[in-house]
Amino acid sequence: MQQRHPRGSHVAPPNVTARDLFKSFAGVGLSAFGGALPFARHMLVERRRWLTEEEFTNILSLCQFLPGGNILNVSICVGSRFAGLPGAVAAFTGLLVMPVILVLLLAMLYSGYGHLEPVQAAFRGVSAAAAGLIVAMAVKMAYPLRRNPRAIVFAVLVVGAVLVWRLPLLWTLLALVPPSIAAAWLMRR
Amino acid sequence: MSERGVLAELAIQFALLSLLTVGGASAVLPEIHRMVVDVHGWMSSETFANLFALAQAAPGPNIMVITLIGWEVAGLQGAVVATAGMTGPAFVLTYGASRLWQRWRDLSWYRTFERGIVPITVGLITASAWLLTTAAGASWLSYLVTATSAACLLLTRVNPLLVLAAASVLGVAGLI
Numbered sequence: 001m002q003q004r005h006p007r008g009s010h011v012a013p014p015n016v017t018a019r020d021l022f023k024s025f026a027g028v029g030l031s032a033f034g035g036a037l038p039f040a041r042h043m044l045v046e047r048r049r050w051l052t053e054e055e056f057t058n059i060l061s062l063c064q065f066l067p068g069g070n071i072l073n074v075s076i077c078v079g080s081r082f083a084g085l086p087g088a089v090a091a092f093t094g095l096l097v098m099p100v101i102l103v104l105l106l107a108m109l110y111s112g113y114g115h116l117e118p119v120q121a122a123f124r125g126v127s128a129a130a131a132g133l134i135v136a137m138a139v140k141m142a143y144p145l146r147r148n149p150r151a152i153v154f155a156v157l158v159v160g161a162v163l164v165w166r167l168p169l170l171w172t173l174l175a176l177v178p179p180s181i182a183a184a185w186l187m188r189r
Numbered sequence: 190m191s192e193r194g195v196l197a198e199l200a201i202q203f204a205l206l207s208l209l210t211v212g213g214a215s216a217v218l219p220e221i222h223r224m225v226v227d228v229h230g231w232m233s234s235e236t237f238a239n240l241f242a243l244a245q246a247a248p249g250p251n252i253m254v255i256t257l258i259g260w261e262v263a264g265l266q267g268a269v270v271a272t273a274g275m276t277g278p279a280f281v282l283t284y285g286a287s288r289l290w291q292r293w294r295d296l297s298w299y300r301t302f303e304r305g306i307v308p309i310t311v312g313l314i315t316a317s318a319w320l321l322t323t324a325a326g327a328s329w330l331s332y333l334v335t336a337t338s339a340a341c342l343l344l345t346r347v348n349p350l351l352v353l354a355a356a357s358v359l360g361v362a363g364l365i
Contacts, residue, residue: 030248030249031348032250037314039349042342042349057310061306062303064306067278068207068210068278068279068280068282068283069251071250071251072279077286085284092276095250099249099253100256103244103249104257104260107243107257110239118361121365122360123360125356125357125359125361125365126246126353126356126357126360127321128338129334129335129352129353129355129356130321131324131325131338133352134314134321134322135318135322135339136338136339136340138318139343141311141314142315155308155312158312158316159315159316163319176309177309180305184301184304185301185305
């Protein structure tokens, strides 16, 4: 296991090779039932400690605004940060290859057995627990912002835009990102 | 349409779509539905819903639904072409952005930009947590499972996979 580096400081990143990246992201891909983000955070921040909490949130934020799946973008950013282009390719293919093979096998099985009640009952259990994993991740990511009124206001506005006003994502981002950055600039220390 | 025509169409459609996929595949699901069911008539709406449920049940990133759509439309080649179309352009863009980001990460305007976008990210994740919780909420017991699973992750260091396995056992036992 890597040594934990002091939070918030820019010390040299842990020594992570393309091979480590492939293996770790393959592990995330294979265990990521109901969404890969909580598993990626668990691996990067809590198990391997390649990133601090703050670094993970920053990378994810950047990746939200790039096209493509969030989690794939996170794998590319983390891979390229530690091991350049080979690292990005290793993390990305590690995350993608096994799930693609498994989902195709599952599709073939499902066309034979999917109507069975025990299969559907197991799906119901997994989706309820998977929702809990996202809830826990939301709590962990929100916690560092608890004494920051500016951040709380904008996070609540985003929740309102998505859940209450049901705005399309693009409009939500266009409406809230510029004022949020402006507020961060005005309130900079 | 010839088989090659279908493959080319899959690659082009998903490559274009991937550029609009800001914030994850679930955000563009209605657009994918419009494309494969209404515009191209590649499958029925019911098949589409089944493929989505299946992708949710398998491990891996959310974009696995695209792999299954490709498979349904044009077999194994379709699955590979659709997945590559959906991920290729995003890979190039994200890799480029991550190089710039590493160069800029210590600049003060970039730090300000980051402090501005972090609350937006936290808001989006919180909203998906709510949406997924209510979507999975078949009964009060499923809410209890969601709450217990969140508590396990927040308060213990248990592997999330064990939590999911336990919940699937509860499901099979007929409790959810």
